[in-house]
Amino acid sequence: MENQFLIDSEYLSPEALARKHRLETDPSARKNHMEYLPGMERIESDVCASVMEQMRAYDYARYTAADVKAALAHDTCAIEDFKALLSPAAEPFLEQMAQRARRETSRHFGNTVYLFTPLYIANYCENYCVYCGFNCYNHISRMKLSKEQMEREMKVIAESGMEEILILTGESREQSSVEYIGEACRLARSYFRMVGLEIYPVNTDEYRYLHECGADYVTVFQETYDTDKYEQLHLLGHKRVWPYRFDAQERALRGGMRGVACSALLGLSDFRKDALASALHVYYLQRKYPHAELSLSCPRLRPIINNEKLHPLDVHETQLCQILCAYRIFLPYVGITVSSRESAAFRNGIVKIAATKVSAGVSTGIGDHESKYTGKETGGAQGDEQFEIDDNRSLERMYRDIAGEGLQPVLNDYLYV
Amino acid sequence: MNNDKLIIGGREFHSRFILGSGKYSMQLIEAAVKDAGAEIITLAVRRANTKEQESILDYIPEGVTLLPNTSGARNAKEAVRIARLARELGCGDFVKVEIMRDSKYLLPDNQETIRATEILAGEGFVVMPYMYPDLNVARDLVNAGAASVMPLASPIGSNKGLATKEFIQILIDEIDLPIIVDAGIGRPSQACEAMEMGAAAIMANTALATAGDLPMMASAFKQAIEAGRKAYLAGLGRVLTRGASASDPLTGFLRD
Numbered sequence: 001m002e003n004q005f006l007i008d009s010e011y012l013s014p015e016a017l018a019r020k021h022r023l024e025t026d027p028s029a030r031k032n033h034m035e036y037l038p039g040m041e042r043i044e045s046d047v048c049a050s051v052m053e054q055m056r057a058y059d060y061a062r063y064t065a066a067d068v069k070a071a072l073a074h075d076t077c078a079i080e081d082f083k084a085l086l087s088p089a090a091e092p093f094l095e096q097m098a099q100r101a102r103r104e105t106s107r108h109f110g111n112t113v114y115l116f117t118p119l120y121i122a123n124y125c126e127n128y129c130v131y132c133g134f135n136c137y138n139h140i141s142r143m144k145l146s147k148e149q150m151e152r153e154m155k156v157i158a159e160s161g162m163e164e165i166l167i168l169t170g171e172s173r174e175q176s177s178v179e180y181i182g183e184a185c186r187l188a189r190s191y192f193r194m195v196g197l198e199i200y201p202v203n204t205d206e207y208r209y210l211h212e213c214g215a216d217y218v219t220v221f222q223e224t225y226d227t228d229k230y231e232q233l234h235l236l237g238h239k240r241v242w243p244y245r246f247d248a249q250e251r252a253l254r255g256g257m258r259g260v261a262c263s264a265l266l267g268l269s270d271f272r273k274d275a276l277a278s279a280l281h282v283y284y285l286q287r288k289y290p291h292a293e294l295s296l297s298c299p300r301l302r303p304i305i306n307n308e309k310l311h312p313l314d315v316h317e318t319q320l321c322q323i324l325c326a327y328r329i330f331l332p333y334v335g336i337t338v339s340s341r342e343s344a345a346f347r348n349g350i351v352k353i354a355a356t357k358v359s360a361g362v363s364t365g366i367g368d369h370e371s372k373y374t375g376k377e378t379g380g381a382q383g384d385e386q387f388e389i390d391d392n393r394s395l396e397r398m399y400r401d402i403a404g405e406g407l408q409p410v411l412n413d414y415l416y417v
Numbered sequence: 418m419n420n421d422k423l424i425i426g427g428r429e430f431h432s433r434f435i436l437g438s439g440k441y442s443m444q445l446i447e448a449a450v451k452d453a454g455a456e457i458i459t460l461a462v463r464r465a466n467t468k469e470q471e472s473i474l475d476y477i478p479e480g481v482t483l484l485p486n487t488s489g490a491r492n493a494k495e496a497v498r499i500a501r502l503a504r505e506l507g508c509g510d511f512v513k514v515e516i517m518r519d520s521k522y523l524l525p526d527n528q529e530t531i532r533a534t535e536i537l538a539g540e541g542f543v544v545m546p547y548m549y550p551d552l553n554v555a556r557d558l559v560n561a562g563a564a565s566v567m568p569l570a571s572p573i574g575s576n577k578g579l580a581t582k583e584f585i586q587i588l589i590d591e592i593d594l595p596i597i598v599d600a601g602i603g604r605p606s607q608a609c610e611a612m613e614m615g616a617a618a619i620m621a622n623t624a625l626a627t628a629g630d631l632p633m634m635a636s637a638f639k640q641a642i643e644a645g646r647k648a649y650l651a652g653l654g655r656v657l658t659r660g661a662s663a664s665d666p667l668t669g670f671l672r673d
Contacts, residue, residue, distance in 0.1 A: 106627055107574050107575075107576070107623065107627065108574060110441065110442070110623075110626050110627070111442065111626075112441070161468070163467060163468060193466055193467065193468075286520065286521055290518060290519040290520065290521065291491050291517075291518035291519065291520060292520060293520050294520060333520060333521050333522075333523075408441075408442050410464075411467055411468075412463075412464075412466055412467040412468075413461070413463055413464045414463050414466065414489070415462060415463040415466050415489055415499060415502070417489070417490065417495040417498050417499060
């Protein structure tokens, strides 16, 4: 069942290969993942302690059908109720959970489903995260868009009708500096109504700068909240520092961002504990920053270039659906995004229950929107993708499908103020 | 009854149902106008900020007054900017000020609302502030130049009805502006009750948007609001008025 993450590339020099193997096999060759690196801002916060305390104490095997029934009968969902809904005991109640989740979604969001698309502007990465297609030891075609290339990509996407964009990079400060990302934000502001970021975590003043450049939402996936597991999967680079990543959302909010998103990458570790921690991360952020717009994602591990066999372990669609229903019942007011990692059938189903945002017209590669959107061979350089997507519907098709389900696709409900 | 008009910002309305903006769909607008008789429709400026071909403004029928709201504003400054943008977009001079710095319950921030009301009224807007029912704040809003006061009945979208009934009654009794009950009205009976109390109008959205049969629910609201209004104008019977009166006069012993 376990994933085989470690793939050697024939393109690596003997020295690089030796270093890679040392990192993989000798924990003493790796830096302390709980220790900040120079330049990383520390903030005072008790959010992390609160989340970790709950996660460590969570023994999902002790919840029973009676706990699940009680949770579903309660008007508001307390943390204990949420723990019951995430437990194996709740699986037989999935349909009832879905019914309840649907009511909550409808009460808070009506029948609207927001649409967005990601734009990867660079895939250079300085980290060795063993499950990621962009990891520095993976042999892929690397690329970083120039300003002109970015603009061409944005133009093509905007012409498809898209109004919300999520700008992504690989995690390399060297190749994709904050100024470079800021330039992308300024450009994006002129083509789109809403600009979000999914980049390496930065300091508060850098988030403020990016906000001033036009971004208002920041997504950072913690990957796994299990720090020991995190240590074994993120072997090298800035990303290895777990606590700096955990506080990214708070720094973003302090830097003036309107909203932040959290998630674990499901399938890396114990998914019930990771789902609990993801939701509690949002829950405690809301209590501390009540004005913030919060959302949850639910990415599952996907195959990558050079490792086609990666899979999300025991997180099947049923478990994913259970997690999303539990999220919705526990946090009825938060946005839930379901990406193109999931199939069209799953996404069509889940927008009727719990999800409020889906992507469309997706590419996780670099510089290939023109060829993908227009079908034209552009002959330009392209960078390889981060992972394989499943649902490749265009915006037009997605819009039609959502409307066909009796829901209302919404391209924008936001103003930069 | 035919002369019974709702007057806001110098404009006259016959309908006392206002469509809120929370859950937005063309079907909802149609039902609100046709079946509930709405003459005022709220529109979130941020929601209208779209290039979508089916521009939302095009769906607002002629003769209906557009009430842009400032949802998304977290303080007075942002609300003022959104209101000015609405005016630039051609949405008219009416504006519903709503300022929230709580993403969970979406409760209005009364202090910031007073500040925004003062600025916008000064710029000639017809300001309709959404507020948590507090008499002191309502008085401040009157002084700030509000055209109406819009207290919430219960948390927005909750369909829980008149949870703040006693406090809304105080506003109705003490404030000379139209008191429009906004947020939380889930059933026609609750709308009717608020109108019997003397509310000037009802704003609702979720109650219609999430109904099984939208047009039928819209027409139920229309009837309930009209019934409540009639009851208020008729004067409720002695059993129902506050402090029911004794049937024999208590002061009959007085001889001069």
